Amino acid sequence: MRTPILQTDIWATFQRELGKTVHTDSGTGWSFVSIVETSPLGLSLYCPYGPVAQDSRSLTEALTALQDLARTNNAFYLRVEPVNTGDGTDVDAVLRGLGLRPAPLDVQPRHSWLIDLRDEPTKILAGMRSSNRNVYRNVGKKGVSIRSSHDPHDIEILIGFLTKTAEEREFTSHSADYLRTAASVLMPAGAAELYIAELTDHGPIAAALTYDTPDERVYAHAAADDNFRKLSASVAVVVQLLMDAHNKGVPTADMWGIAPPDQPDHKWAGFTRFKQSFGGTGVIYTGTWDLPVVGLRYRLYRGLRSARSVISNQSPRVRRALTRLAHTLRR
Known part of the structure; x- marks a missing residue:
């Protein structure tokens, strides 16, 4: 079972050296490295390119453990990106069945390029x-x-x-x-x-x-x-x-993120062509998914993100007011 570098113990050590709070756990057929992230609205848990699971059952168990961890740590949402869940696993169905939804944006690349070595x-x-x-x-x-x-x-x-x-x-x-x-x-x-x-x-x-x-x-x-x-x-x-x-x-080289194949003018198009020039094949992951733990606060988070493209052009005074609002709602 392939474990991405972002889901290894040494990566957890690296994140702790950066000053992050990191939680790890494992069970039969699954494991995860989860990083505590902070925002004006509160804490969240982020599992980059994880959890790692060998099938649908173990993925469900890992997500349940992550949900419990989020509640224990007073996180208002949980963010995951399963990329290794065993052949034949309908990842989207498992995620939706547990109440997860696609995140506003993918954190780690959804499209990557692998070379068989x-x-x-x-x-x-x-x-x-x-x-x-x-x-x-x-x-x-x-x-x-x-x-x-x-x-x-x-x-x-x-x-x-x-x-x-x-x-x-x-x-x-x-x-x-x-x-x-x-x-x-x-x-x-x-x-x-x-x-x-x-x-x-x-x-x-x-x-x-x-x-x-x-x-x-x-x-x-x-x-x-x-x-x-x-x-x-x-x-x-x-x-x-x-x-x-x-x-x-x-056995494998991961050239990391590339542009989606249907977007020739994507900002990553240039280095995508460079990476593809070494042979290999593209892979599409399931992307980034969120599980709301505190529903009201998560809905506010989604609303603020949706408005970001608008308020980014507003005056500093307006931006400060919105930040104060977020802090007030957090309390």
Whole structure:
């Protein structure tokens, strides 16, 4: 039974190091890692890409345990994202039968891209775009070498690239503190590995961080120096981390979120094409679901979220008034 990295004990440890309150539990055929989240309306429980369950019965048991946990912790709703529930499980039916409903937005990606690493290396390479294979085979001739690291201090290389890329392309990445904490907890435990492409007489020009379990390697964070874009070092890094995972006996690589196939103009379209160029197949998960525990407060939460797109354009005074209202209703 595949357990996503977000549902492992080491991920729970990482979240606690970030200052989060985390609850874990397990039973016959199920387990979960649940994180306590805070908002002006109160507490909620979030189970990222979980719970993990082997069939409908165990999924029901896990959700019942999570509901009890939510009540014990005075959470006004519970949020789940089951992605591993056994073949043939009608996840939507189980969730709706227990009173859950689709969340306003998916938290973790609903669409992802998986690469089967159980084939021979030649077949894995054959599934990639030919230009990717050529880059991987010839990048060394251009003075580029690739190394991997479990040293948390090396995360500064990736942070530097991500910071510069975020500034140039105006996007928000995980904070430096988040990545440093991830590195300090996960890398020494073998649950994360940093891949670095280095150019002779220059130094690092690209980097990627993977999250690892015995079941899968997740392509988590990556960035490169645009000044050396023509060398395609990022391509060589991905191929190397896939080959290394195969050699370790890891059966699957998860390239993480991609754009929905029917949305060619989606904001993720560019890096979706990049991820798909390494072969593989798409997967669609059931998405993010909520279970209201305190019905009135949850309905208020949904109402405030629906109004957010409107009030975001209002004056700061109006926004402050709405925040005060939320705090008053919480009491």
